[in-house]
Structure formats: structure tokens, C-alpha cells
Amino acid sequence: MIFLIVKNGFGHSHPPYTPRSTLRSTSVEAEEVFAEFSSTVMENDVINEANEEEEKWWTELTYKNIDENRLPLRLTKNAKLDEYIEKSEIADAGKFWNFDSGNVTVIELPNPDHEVAHTQFTRQFLSPFSNLAILDDVDNIAGTTCISGTSAKQPDAAFVPIRLPKPSPNPFANTQSLTSIFQKVNEFWLQQNRAEDVIVLKLWPWDGTRSPNGIPLRRLTCYEFCRRLSRHLRSGYRPIQCIEFGTIDSRQRSINNCSAQGMCTLEISPACIYAGCPGTPPYPLTNNVSIDLYNIQQAIFRKM
Template identity: 30%
Template sequence: MATLYNDYDTDLDSYSSVSGKCSTSASSATTATQSEDENASVSKPLVRMSDELKKFRRLWWDQGNLHPKADWDNVKLPYLLAESITFEEYERRGDMFNVHGCWEWRNGKVIIIELPSDPHEICISSISRELMHRCGSVIQTDAEIYGLGSIRTRVGGSGKEADASFSPEKPDVTSPNGRDGNNKPWPNIVIEVAYSETVQHVMDKVQNYWLHPNRAHDVIVVKINPVPRGQVPMRMRAWHFCVSDGRLPNGTVPARNMFEFGTQDEFGNALNIQQGARIISIQLDCLYHDLLPNIQIPRKTLPDPIELDFFFVQRAIFRMTKFYSSLCILPTDGTHLANEP
């Protein structure tokens, strides 16, 4: 039976590139109206759950059904969805129900780390489009950068999927060091977008999994503060990590860059960003890290660095969330059909 999973029960809302740790922002400590839990603007943690609520939430695992009676708007993440599950069954159901980037597998447990939402999906798509657009001149060449999507990875008792990932053609690695637990090479660029997911959880995943030595080279993290369904997000932040910057004494990779790109900062001050003002730069040596030896980095074809402009990411999120609600679930009892011809 599914229960609350409390390994990351405290949601800390800021991340220090100096210490590599999450901490509560000064504004949330001094302002009574702001909660330490970033998700408090949408929902509050559940203290007790009825057997009926657990049953309806379990339907996502059993049937791929995000049932309206599961009260997903008020779930506290991470959430334990199923136990005693093999990695193969986790893969099978993820593919069967088209669940990617929302679940992860850990020592037989299937854990919900994110819920489907328009801001989450639009952000992933927009960043991916920015990168592929900047690399458009090498499409269909030997130096093409391939979009790997939310490709599934496994290390020992842990299985995770990035929200998006990218890589040139790379040689196989020595088993069992590959992303599949065998010899498949890891992607060079990983994108993680957190909406329902907390800053603490996504940063733990980035530092202890994706940026573990000999895995991903660069990771872009976005945190979108959740808002009530149908509203447009106001606070959005981005971080860029690159293993070329070395590691801090605690073993974490420092953030190369961090910026706000929403319409409000953590203190509620208005932001009005312009094109070219919020850039993440990826060097070609990082993008093409560990390239196949017979392929040359296209230094005369691509700009160095590749610049991703988050002005366009913000614009996509704002424009598209005006037209679509974050999560549309139809009743299963047929009542939504009552007035149809």
C-alpha cells in the first residue's frame, strides 16, 4: 500500500553554489506569509491519508490512471507509489503508461518525484528547442547533437530519467559503468525541470547522480514555483553546472551560473528581463566531451560557446500556460459526457 515517502520531507527553497547545499531563503525566514515549503502556495503536506485516497493514487501505477479522486493537487512529494517492484517492471509500466521524468526507481520502490503539468513540459520543450536550434547547422552530419529525451538510466539499485538529455556520438564505456548498468555512454547534457519537485530533491539528484564522476558533463536545472491550476508561474530560476569547474571540498560541483528569469524574484520584486539578459553558455568542448575519435568538433560551424537564451524559455511558458490548465483530468464516471450531443 502506498504511503508518504519522507526521505526528502523538508523542502528548502534556495541552493548555494558556494556550499553546494540547499537552505531556506532569508525572505521566507522573515516573512510570515511565506512558507519554508515552496509548494505551500499550491498545497499543504498530508498528515494522514485514508485507505481510499491511497487506493486512488495507486491507480497511476496499476492502470496509468491519474484519477481525480486521488487529490494530486495536495500530494507531498516525493511519494512512494509502489514497493517490491523489479527494475524491469518499472521500465515496462513507465513505457506502457508513457510516464517519463515523473517516477524514479530506488531499491525496489517506485517513487513519484514530479507530477505532469503544462509549465513543466513547456519548459523542457523550450530549453530543448533552444539547444537544438543553436546546433541546427550540424544536423545530419557526423557531428550532430542527438536529443536522447528522458532516456532511462540505471546505477546499481537506482534508476532515474532526465527530463531531457543530449549527446554527440560517443564510444561505449567499460561495463558496468554505462548509463544502462552495462556499457552505454552517458549523455553530455542533462536538463532537469522541477515544478512539483522540490529544490532539495532535484539538487540531490543532480549532485549525487548526474554529476557523479564519469557521467553527465553539464546539467541545467530549472525550478518553477508552482501556482494554482490555470495561473501563470511568476518565479522561475535556472542553474548551470559543469564538471570542468571542479568540485568543492564536499565533492559537489559548484553552480557556474544561477539567475532568476520569471516576473518576480524571491522578495516579490518585479523582473522585466530582455532578450540576451539571461544566458546559459555551453562550451563546445563540454558539448562534445568524449566524442568518437574519428569525429572532429565543428569549431568552424558552431559558435563557441553555445548560448541558450532563457528570455525565449520564459516567453514560451507564459504564452502557453495562458491557454492550457496544468493538469486536465476527466471524471471516470461518465459525468463529463452528460451534456454532449
Template identity: 25%
Template sequence: MITLEGDSKRKPSYTIRSSNSETSSSTSRASSISSRASSITIPVAETLSDVDWEKYTERTDFFNVHGNWEWIDGNVCVYELPLGPHGTCSRAIERLISSKDPKMMLVSLGDSRTRVGGRGKEADESFVPFDKPEINSNGREGPNSHKPWPNLVIEVAFSETEDHLLNAVKDYWLYQGRAHDAIAVKLVRSDTIISKIKVWHFCTDDRTPMGDLVPVSEFEFETIDDNDQFLIEPQQYTINIRIECLFHGMPPTFQTPSSIPNPLTVDFFYVLRAMKGELKIS
């Protein structure tokens, strides 16, 4: 069970109680880290047990940690911390995509909550075509949901491990019948700066003969030098997303909009530029 503690003089915190243990922000079994984007301090723990779906959704809303926690069969896994670079990167990618859609034919779902059986996750950003048809079952909010899954999911990892990031993309978001494309980004820290950014673009159409997903594109680059100058140029590191993928699942009579370039290009020079103020970590 999760209980909430707090008053007007103290930052909110939570305590998770189960039949076997208790984890609290006041104990040595959990550490705390403050988000640079807000004044909330959250305990960091690998797994919190005996938390029902309703309580999980309530607490992720309260602490505004969408895209940082994961719910698996009543266990809450805290795999990412809501730090500035994480949010700045995902928002920069979202803005780049939205800027190339002048007629707003793609709807940004942001960190919309999803659930499949005993597992619940939120992407950092996501897009679905405007007026995409509902589905019969197994929509993005559970087995009885009719809401279609997003076509494009964006996941950014800072404190999250690279393995967890890629497994979430392959095994959850791009599982059959869910999202169609995904952009995965890993921010690599070295001492007091984000020194490297690693990027993958996956599409469900690109698989090995055995059915395993392979990246459509994959690259990594260094960020800034000792004089805070960027180490990449415009158009040097880009992702190209086919418009057919962005509008997958639309009716046969649907015509892809000519207002969106095909392919839609995400240039990571501009993502890096948007992150300039977040690259140095105090």
C-alpha cells in the same frame, strides 16, 4: 506488484500491492491529478514498494511519465506530475539547443532511461555527441551497458521540490563518469501563475577545492506582470555552454564542429516566450 486496471469506458489507473499495504487510485491514501497534456490520471504517492525494474519500466512507458518517477532499490518515487508547464519548458530548451546545431552533431536522447545499480532515472531532455564512442562498462543502461552517458542533461521541476532537483543533478547525473553538464530549472508557482523561474547551470569542471559542484551560472527572474507582459528582455538571462563540454569524451582526433557557436547560448527569454500559454494555471 503493480497491476493495471481499466476498460474502454474508464481512464486507466494502477494499483500497487506489496506485502504490507495496497495503494490504489480508488482509496483515500492516494490523490489523483489529471495531466493537461493527456487524459491519463495517475495516483500521487511518495513511495511504492516491491516493484522490480522490468515492471517499473513497463509502467512508466504505459503511463508516459518519463522523467516523473524514480526507481530506487525496488521503490518507486513519484516526484513530478506530467503537467503542461513542465514539458513545455524542457522542450523549449531542447529546441533552442537543437536550432544552434545545423549539422545535427548533437543527438537528442530526450527522456532516455538510465540505470546505475539499484537506481533508475530519466532526464527530461539530454544530448550526446553523434558517434560518441561506447564505453567498457557502467554505461547509461546499467553496469553491463556500453552506451555512453549524455554530455548535457536538462531537468525541469514544477511539482518536484528544489532540493530534490538539485540533489538529482549533483548526486546522480553529474556523478563521476556520467554526464558532463546539466541545466536545472525550477518553476515557482504563486497562486494561479508561474510567477518565477530559477535556473542553474552545472559543469563537472567547476568545483570547490573540496570537490563540491558549484554552479557555472545561477539566476532567477519574474515571468509576467498583471497585463501578461514579459518582465525580462532577450539576452538578459542566458546560459553559456562551452563546446568542449558538449563534446567531452570524443576521441583525441575529433575536431569540434565550427557550425556550433562557442559557447552555445541558451537565452531564457525564448524559453519564457514558449511557455506563455502555460504560465497561468487554472
């Protein structure tokens, strides 16, 4: 899942890059995280071609059972943009498909644990705005398609400040593979005049194992990119922070740094949310929007 903090206004001064230092028990250093992203991209840069049965999701607009190991899966190579928009709306598949230069590719499959993670994030994001004046609130726009040139991408939801003169989705949410995430962060979302920050919730595959207490042993990771703070090399933007909020880490070792509320939180500043809005600062929202990753973890585990 990807949540983007999109900025509608530039020219502000920004501090230089300073890597965040966090406890090793709750975070992974940026260099280590980047190495993980890079190796994933190199190992998985293969798009499978849909067979006759899989193509029916595009031709007949009804979802067929598809093996997750087949992703990313190209449904067609010759689609028109208008055709993609129409079919993705009818099939309610925009958040599972990507459109790039005529290619329609499946990047994720309908999955209940992804849906509850998105719902829990949305609920926590909107909660701090409940007591603000109407003009200081944010609108929740679902199913908005972002079109840029020959590409079209649809989020699960978009949150837009009401006072923003020309609304720009803020943030987006989307579910996809880690390879697709890394490519979109670097090639689409962090390009000029798009996203300011990118927050990625990665729900890693689960092999069905549980602890003696019945708790799922699954890796869940929150990555954060920032256009101002992330180093950009030829290989792409580097994540500035990584929070493991599951019950195992990248080496399949048990961890307990997200075993209660308040242990793993993601803070989103009002300056990022209201970027580009007239009359700010001061900001209508004085405190950070705090996302408790434990609540998202528990929502996912309830669906497993």
C-alpha cells in the same frame, strides 16, 4: 527540469575553481544560492506514502489527480527494476517517477508549463547544429532510461553527438522538485563518469497573481553546477551560478532583468558538448550554444 552535459572521456586538465562574478541584477552569488538549496533540502526531506487512490497510478497505470503538495509521493516500496521499466513505459510516466532500490516515487506531475520549457530549451539547443555536416550533428533521443545499480531515471530528452564512440546522453532533461534536484545533482549526476555540467531550470509554484499589465508574477530560476568548477564540501556540490529569469525573486520582489530577448542567456561551450569525441579540438561548432532564457520564460507564461 535538469539538463546535463555528460562527458564520455576523462583525464583532461581542468582549471582551478574560480567563482563567476556577474551582475547582482541578473545573478546570485554561489554561496547565497547554496544556502537556498541547503535549507530547501533540510525543510522538505519528507516522502509521503500514497493512499489507495494515488496508488492507482502504479497499480492501474492511469494517472489520477494528485495534489502537488503531496510530492515527493511513494507509490510502492517493493517494485522490481524490470517491473518499473515496463510500467513506466506503458503509463508514459518515467519522467515523473523515480526508481531507487525498489521504491517508486512521484517527483513531479504532468504540467504544461514544464513541457513548453523543455520544448523551448530543446529547440534552442539544436538550432546551431542545423548547418553542420551529419557526423558533426547531435541526435535527439527522447525517453531514454539511465540505469545505474538499483536506480533508474528517465529524462525528457537526451542529446548525443553522433561522432561520440560510445554515446552517453548529452544533456538529460527532467522535471522534479528542488529537493529531488539537489539530491540527484550530488548523489547521482555529478558522480564520476556521469555528468560534467548540470543545468537546472526551476519553475517555482505560482499563486495566480499578475502585474497590472497582466504579466504573471512568478519566480523562474536557472542554476548551473560544474563538476570541475563547483566546490564540493561534505554538504555537496555548490552551484556556481544562478540566473533569475522570472518576474519576481526569492523574496517575492518584482524584477525586470529578463524582460526582453538577449537579457538573460545561458552559454554552453562546444568543449563541453563534444567532450570525449575523437578528433577534437578544433570543434565542429565554433561558437557557444546560446540559450535565451527570455524565450523560455515567454513560452511558460503563454501556458499560464
